[in-house]
Amino acid sequence: MLMTCRDTIPADPDSGKTLRDLLAARPPSDQGLGAWRWQVRRQLAPLRDVLVSPAGPAEDWLAARRGGCQRKRTVLVRRLAELSPRVLHDTDLERLSSDLRHLLDDVRRHEQRCNDLAYDEVELELGGSE
Numbered sequence: 281m282l283m284t285c286r287d288t289i290p291a292d293p294d295s296g297k298t299l300r301d302l303l304a305a306r307p308p309s310d311q312g313l314g315a316w317r318w319q320v321r322r323q324l325a326p327l328r329d330v331l332v333s334p335a336g337p338a339e340d341w342l343a344a345r346r347g348g349c350q351r352k353r354t355v356l357v358r359r360l361a362e363l364s365p366r367v368l369h370d371t372d373l374e375r376l377s378s379d380l381r382h383l384l385d386d387v388r389r390h391e392q393r394c395n396d397l398a399y400d401e402v403e404l405e406l407g408g409s410e
Contacts, residue, residue: 297319298323299320299323299324299327299380299384300381300384302316302319302320302323303320303377303380303381304377306373306377317367317368318368320367320380321364321367321368324360324363324364324367327360327384327387328357328360328364330387330391331353331356331357331360331387332353332357349390349393349394352390352393353390353394356383356386356387356390359383359386360383363376363379363380363383366379367380
């Protein structure tokens with residue numbers, strides 16, 4: 281199963297801002313802070329949807345790697361669940377933004393590992409490189 285990281289999809293199609301853009305450009309004043317928080321929170325939902333999407337069946341020889349991928353996904357979903365309410369209430373925006381950027385980086389690495397696993401499954405079906 282190929283996953284697609286949604287941190288590159290704009291929160292607001294008219295603004296063209298992604299979650300990563302929103303984290304980098306926090307509002308300088310308290311006036312836009314509420315709107316910024318809601319935009320960030322809305323961007324977390326598609327990220328969660330990608331993480332909780334079910335994985336396809338694995339070949340026997342890939343079962344251990346698939347299990348590891350699923351365990352890592354569980355950890356990422358838990359971290360996302362812990363960060364989500366903080367978006368609306370946390371007063372330390374620097375730390376919150378840093379935690380969210382680290383989560384996005386970890387999701388991207390996880391996504392790559394899962395894509396590698398899917399590639400290995402297809403390579404096995406096609407006969408490999410021999």
